[in-house]
Amino acid sequence: MEKGMLTLSKWGNSLSVRIPKKILETFQLSNQDKxxxxxxxxxxxxxxxxxxxxxxxxxxxxxxKAYFADEPTNKEDDWQSPQGKEDF
Structure with a gap:
C-alpha cells in the first residue's frame, strides 16, 4: 500500500486536495472524473x-431476446461480396 502526505489548499469557499500524478495514472483518472x-x-x-x-x-x-422473439432469423443485412477495398 502506497502512503504519502497531501496538503489541504483553499479553493473558493472549500478546501481541496491534489492527487499526485502517479496515483492518477495508476487509476486512469483525469480532470472532471468522479x-x-x-x-x-x-x-x-x-x-x-x-x-x-x-x-x-x-x-x-x-x-x-425481445428483438429476436418475433423473427428468429438473422436480422443482419447481407451486402454480398466486398465491392471496394474492404478488409475481411
Missing amino acids: LTYSVEKDQIVLKPVKKESPFRKMFDGFDT
Missing part, C-alpha cells in the same frame, strides 16, 4: 467511479 467518498473508522476513503463506455450506454436497456 470519485465517491466514505468515512470508515476515522479514515476518508476515495473510490473512482467506473467510467461508462458511450457505446455501452447507447445499448442500455436493449432486450436481445
Whole structure:
C-alpha cells in the first residue's frame, strides 16, 4: 500500500486536495472524473467511479431476446461480396 502526505489548499469557499500524478495514472483518472467518498473508522476513503463506455450506454436497456422473439432469423443485412477495398 502506497502512503504519502497531501496538503489541504483553499479553493473558493472549500478546501481541496491534489492527487499526485502517479496515483492518477495508476487509476486512469483525469480532470472532471468522479470519485465517491466514505468515512470508515476515522479514515476518508476515495473510490473512482467506473467510467461508462458511450457505446455501452447507447445499448442500455436493449432486450436481445425481445428483438429476436418475433423473427428468429438473422436480422443482419447481407451486402454480398466486398465491392471496394474492404478488409475481411
